[in-house]
Amino acid sequence: MTSIGTPLRAFFESEVERLLDRLYGTALRLTRNRADAEDLVADTLAKAWVKLPELRDRQAFEKWVFRILVNGFISERRKRQARPREVTAATTCGEDTFSLFEKVHQPFLLWWGNPEQELLDKLLREDIESAVEELPEEFRLVVVMIELWGLSYAETANTLDIPIGTVRSRLSRGRSLLQGALWRQAGEAGIAPGNAKGDAR
Amino acid sequence: MTQDLRCEEVIEKLLEYLDRELDTETEHALARHMETCRACFTRAEFERKLRARVSEAGKAKAPESLRRRVRTIIEHY
Numbered sequence A: 001m002t003s004i005g006t007p008l009r010a011f012f013e014s015e016v017e018r019l020l021d022r023l024y025g026t027a028l029r030l031t032r033n034r035a036d037a038e039d040l041v042a043d044t045l046a047k048a049w050v051k052l053p054e055l056r057d058r059q060a061f062e063k064w065v066f067r068i069l070v071n072g073f074i075s076e077r078r079k080r081q082a083r084p085r086e087v088t089a090a091t092t093c094g095e096d097t098f099s100l101f102e103k104v105h106q107p108f109l110l111w112w113g114n115p116e117q118e119l120l121d122k123l124l125r126e127d128i129e130s131a132v133e134e135l136p137e138e139f140r141l142v143v144v145m146i147e148l149w150g151l152s153y154a155e156t157a158n159t160l161d162i163p164i165g166t167v168r169s170r171l172s173r174g175r176s177l178l179q180g181a182l183w184r185q186a187g188e189a190g191i192a193p194g195n196a197k198g199d200a201r
Numbered sequence B: 001m002t003q004d005l006r007c008e009e010v011i012e013k014l015l016e017y018l019d020r021e022l023d024t025e026t027e028h029a030l031a032r033h034m035e036t037c038r039a040c041f042t043r044a045e046f047e048r049k050l051r052a053r054v055s056e057a058g059k060a061k062a063p064e065s066l067r068r069r070v071r072t073i074i075e076h077y
């Protein structure tokens, strides 16, 4: 006995098929472990399936299900840690404007060819994944929502229930940290032109 | 008629430009600047490509165990 009709089910199944790898990938970046990522996606889809009849605009499914995932992650986090996390060192110190482009785009490197493209080509998937996962959570959430899911600043602010100015500053800090981490990894892997020592400055 | 932007102003607004978060007038001003400034255009291309690489990190092959759980959810609710 099911109250959810067949056309709705067909719609849900095809959307899940289309989005499952992205939901799982996002959950992995947020939870940083496979078992938790699986639980998060399963819980998200269970909620989405039950609430689906309430969703008026089917075009909005993707962002809607993604918000359920983010909210699920946040409330799970709150349950696990009674006290809010200490503000991390990365939050309070260091420059706010690390730019990978400025590091790579140096006049003395340019006569070699195209160092920017070279760096982009050589960065491994794992390097990028771990750079995202290294971000402190408040920055990681904003980067994931905007950069991985293409949410607007307003949608991100709304989902996280924070002011849009906070979204802007966390995004900018998050990107800067992310690019710094990529630069460091590129240096360690010996693929960063002009950064043989893996110096993040 | 908007004033022409300087490179520093373009760089400062570049990421918001790529996020499509600027007002239309500023967005057009940046686009116009990049039609004639190779340095800013190159930088924008780099940021765009980097973002494409970063967004790959949001995708991972869902394991079979998860697919089974999802099928069960759809069957049982």
Ligand SMILES: [Zn+2]
Residues within 6 Å of the ligand: B006, B007, B010, B033, B037, B038, B039, B040, B041
């Ligand atoms: Zn310029």
